[in-house]
Amino acid sequence: MDSRMETTIAGVTWKNPVTTASGTFGSGREYGELIDLNRLGAITVKGVSEEAWKGNPVPRLAETQSGLLNSIGLQNAGAELFIENDIPFLRQYDTKIIVNICGHTLSQYCAVAERFADCDIDMLELNISCPNVEEGGLSFGTDPHVVERVVKAVRHYVKQPLIVKLSPEVTDITEIARAAVSGGADALSLINTLRGMKIDIHKRKPILANKIGGYSGPGIMPVALRMAYEVCHSVDVPVIGMGGISTFEDALQFIMAGAEAVAVGTANFHNPYATVEIIDGIRQYMKENKISSLEEIRGCID
Amino acid sequence: MDSRMETTIAGVTWKNPVTTASGTFGSGREYGELIDLNRLGAITVKGVSEEAWKGNPVPRLAETQSGLLNSIGLQNAGAELFIENDIPFLRQYDTKIIVNICGHTLSQYCAVAERFADCDIDMLELNISCPNVEEGGLSFGTDPHVVERVVKAVRHYVKQPLIVKLSPEVTDITEIARAAVSGGADALSLINTLRGMKIDIHKRKPILANKIGGYSGPGIMPVALRMAYEVCHSVDVPVIGMGGISTFEDALQFIMAGAEAVAVGTANFHNPYATVEIIDGIRQYMKENKISSLEEIRGCID
Amino acid sequence: MSTYCTATVINHKEIVPGVWKMELAAPEIAKTARPGQFIQLYPPDERNLLARPISLSSISKMSVTIVYRVVGKGTKQFSCLQVDDMVHVMGPLGNGFTLLDAGTQNVIVGGGLGIPPLLELAKRLHGNTVVLLGYQDDPFMAEDFQRLGLEVHIASQSGNYGFHGNVLDMLKNITFPVGQIFACGPRQMLQSVSMWAKEHNVPIQVSLEERMACGLGACLGCGVKIQKHGEQDWRYLRVCKDGPVFSGEEVVWNG
Amino acid sequence: MSTYCTATVINHKEIVPGVWKMELAAPEIAKTARPGQFIQLYPPDERNLLARPISLSSISKMSVTIVYRVVGKGTKQFSCLQVDDMVHVMGPLGNGFTLLDAGTQNVIVGGGLGIPPLLELAKRLHGNTVVLLGYQDDPFMAEDFQRLGLEVHIASQSGNYGFHGNVLDMLKNITFPVGQIFACGPRQMLQSVSMWAKEHNVPIQVSLEERMACGLGACLGCGVKIQKHGEQDWRYLRVCKDGPVFSGEEVVWNG
Ligand SMILES: Cc1cc2nc3c(=O)[nH]c(=O)nc-3n(C[C@H](O)[C@H](O)[C@H](O)COP(=O)(O)OP(=O)(O)OC[C@H]3O[C@@H](n4cnc5c(N)ncnc54)[C@H](O)[C@@H]3O)c2cc1C
């Protein structure tokens, strides 16, 4: 343990600023075979909805150059099974638990938030990139008014610090960030995936059964970093940066842009040790550059 | 010459569906040392403004994983010198000439359009990603009303077929596409760059003097293809697709998504023969798959 | 327990055009691997972020052998690996086949690149085993099964080799009572063999494929529709973790 | 005329820690190359889209030699190239130095990795040439200049080698009337040498660096502020095409 890497977000202290990006790490169980989960600052679990969601048809994955498209469709077994199986599993480890929640309607969001209110978890992350089924299927996260409304509604039920996870598919990310904060977000995380497509020219059809999927990985990092930088300079709550982070150098760029912490997603698929290598790399960088607290470099880009 | 690859866009027939992306190919002179410019369906030149623009401070370039950030800032010598030097040069070749124009105000856009009205060029491409200096510096291309207004105004002066080039930094690209068409666009091209950032963690500052730059290259292709697909399905004018195209397979994906033609940008930097290799690759694919006209595969993704 | 490690190529050759056999020194993986499990092999070109799932064809004390067809970017890169080159690999992964008690009449049914994963199984199966192998044209690895002393029947779609037709036709021609079936190959083949098995009330294990990201069960990318006995509806299980071997009866084939 | 081709590494070694000398068989490039020109060398890892500009250090009939320091991802990859490996390269690029008539007193001023590009120039210069080389610490390539029979002075910032100080100090100590200066090295050094030259009314050619994409003059990525004699204001010229060699007087240094 190394207190120089401690990071406090909305009152919750992580042992280091590295968590997993929702949906890429399950609830940690599977990666726990390969790495020591105690090493992580926090584990952000895959999206959980009130009831089970079946997810999208397969194929759900397409590789692109330095990136990945996915259309999992937030398949999950629902809050009840999650609470029964995954929370006790995660509580065995000395790491913070962040539960990512999703819904297709305002009331689904509220229901799942309420379900977790009295659970033994550390933070709640609200994924607002889900399609808003009641209003034509556009993502909740693209309209500042809708964002403020859904955050406010959920806030009412939540007892843990609330992270709102932003969609990058907007004209002005700072407007959405401000809306989330004024709705009551204690922290923001960004970015969720960009939507992308890939076509198999031999079969003459899209690779994903769903045609369009969420684009993640190194290919989105320049956009993610720019947006994290913009958001850090426009709101006062802490920001968890993500999008393509694969190395400690990548993670430090987000921290220098002002992020309090970072999440590692697609990189886990390319290198299952990515999270721990990033933690070790940050520590090493701090040592070599005689940095005794991340505050010394956090937000150093003005 | 191979009539099977002929492509007609807004009444102008290109010998093949491949052009260069504005700003990556100058006016062709430099690349003409390495490749035969007669091979290209069209040459789209770098952005030209009414008067000379100095451009942004250096460094203006940053390499990212499978991508590039640039902040050239549309440096150019102004319409007059362009007309004097570049049009006669380009007219020596058997290829269509597309002039990309830019402005910081509505009247600058109109002025440069008017300047080209009686010039010997084949098409005009209107870059609406420029910052709107009169209205706080947000890009013209992000608000459908502004887009319709600027296209309408420019349309008034233009005598050639008008291509409007869309910015991808919007919540809903189809809304912008429709606005451009209702303003009078004869064709659309997309995507322009996404904005991105990269930080030098040793110097602890952004690599670009301008901090933020336009992100291009293979890393943006999934987003570009998805947007081209969406736009092809929401307007009736032809679409020129671009964004990360580096191989003929990439180009064919855009055509299958419904694009009439494609533009090759950043790939020229990685491989100066990219354009001609893409043209040869498409021809070869057509031959191997017994395709006698691109119409057979264009838009085959429904 | 699976590991993520660097393995050394110790043998590599093209056995028929486009199909390669590669032996990897990977003691950690070899130690615990079972027939029907697979590995995730990482393409050397790091523009390809995802590992490629490839089944173990045979397992020895210190090494594992895979047989793969070059179909795209990743497998193309594998085919360029030379002896002594290193490659990142994760495994062993998945459930593998369930080996029941001795004394049954086993039928192994393999089609195309579904054949290699059945070799280690064939070695370890108890009871009597008949092997039915179907090819487009050129057969490969048939001799590996023959060398085990098993009864091997070959079919080719082209008719150039063995029986002119597919494995299902050969299966229909079997005269003895089939005890259990193990099958791997194209989905269409697995479906038709599973239908036959259902009709004849024969238990069948099939090994499936789906695109993968994590390979560990974490991302839910590799769904396959499974309806377990007694369940109201199907749900997506994970080929990488709950499979790749499933009961052919439980797979929802038309979807 | 420049070409884009594949060159073969025919010699490659680390001459001082972190600094490598590589000879590339590239007859097309060698044929037309002049001192002060550069090549664009493409990193083998294709995640790096951009070529790296590296000056020609010496030019022979069939090959060119470059000397480079490992500073980042691209140069790190170059340093892993082995003899007989192939690498994509474009060149020769840029204007190179302008060689004036014989009979002058030339001073060549090089700092650090600005030294290699001056070697071929030193070979070809007419008149009398004095060479001033500045290093952080460890000198390299000084013997290459000495072997040409030129008067070579060395300075190091550390004081461990030669004169303790920088090239400007050495320049100030020169007693004969300097006819023209050719300089390459860190911007700070080029600026101070240019100031000195201006004061003493000596023509100076400096070779500059800037990040590049196309290397051909098409993208306008590599701007340098130049104010030509008689022009009202500066404008951005292109290091790759209008340079890398500029008149030191015309460069707008403070910007
Ligand atoms: C459990 C399992 C075991 C397998 N065992 C073998 C084997 O023993 N021998 C063999 O030749 N092949 C096997 N395959 C198929 C093999 O994984 C693919 O042929 C391979 O991934 C293709 O990669 P590529 O880069 O060459 O093709 P590309 O088309 O360039 O790959 C693009 C992406 O699609 C994925 N992909 C493409 N085809 C398949 C496929 N059929 N299944 C899963 N993912 C795919 C790739 O992994 C990659 O992520 C197996 C697949 C699975 C799921």
Ligand SMILES: Cc1cc2nc3c(=O)[nH]c(=O)nc-3n(C[C@H](O)[C@H](O)[C@H](O)COP(=O)(O)OP(=O)(O)OC[C@H]3O[C@@H](n4cnc5c(N)ncnc54)[C@H](O)[C@@H]3O)c2cc1C
């Ligand atoms: C005309 C010219 C001639 C040069 N000649 C030499 C030479 O002879 N020997 C030598 O050691 N170096 C030379 N350089 C510098 C050399 O280009 C850089 O050191 C090299 O590009 C660094 O690449 P990298 O991938 O290792 O570094 P990274 O920092 O990983 O590179 C990232 C990006 O920045 C660019 N970049 C980084 N530093 C520089 C720089 N100083 N100049 C231009 N681009 C840079 C890279 O090309 C690349 O696009 C020259 C530069 C120019 C412009």
Ligand SMILES: Cc1cc2nc3c(=O)[nH]c(=O)nc-3n(C[C@H](O)[C@H](O)[C@H](O)COP(=O)(O)O)c2cc1C
């Ligand atoms: C396979 C996959 C599943 C994902 N599932 C979720 C999810 O359930 N909830 C969520 O908020 N984000 C989800 N995401 C988005 C990631 O959490 C993350 O925001 C995005 O992938 C960018 O980070 P990366 O580039 O490091 O992967 C998912 C991403 C991937 C690749």
Ligand SMILES: Cc1cc2nc3c(=O)[nH]c(=O)nc-3n(C[C@H](O)[C@H](O)[C@H](O)COP(=O)(O)O)c2cc1C
């Ligand atoms: C160096 C550079 C300069 C550019 N200049 C212009 C320009 O002047 N006008 C314009 O409309 N787009 C400009 N673009 C955007 C490209 O035309 C193209 O839309 C974008 O780069 C995406 O394509 P690519 O990924 O193939 O490069 C420029 C892009 C680059 C990389």
Ligand code: FES
């Ligand atoms: S590949 Fe991730 S769950 Fe199977």
Ligand code: FES
């Ligand atoms: S690098 Fe493109 S103009 Fe110089």
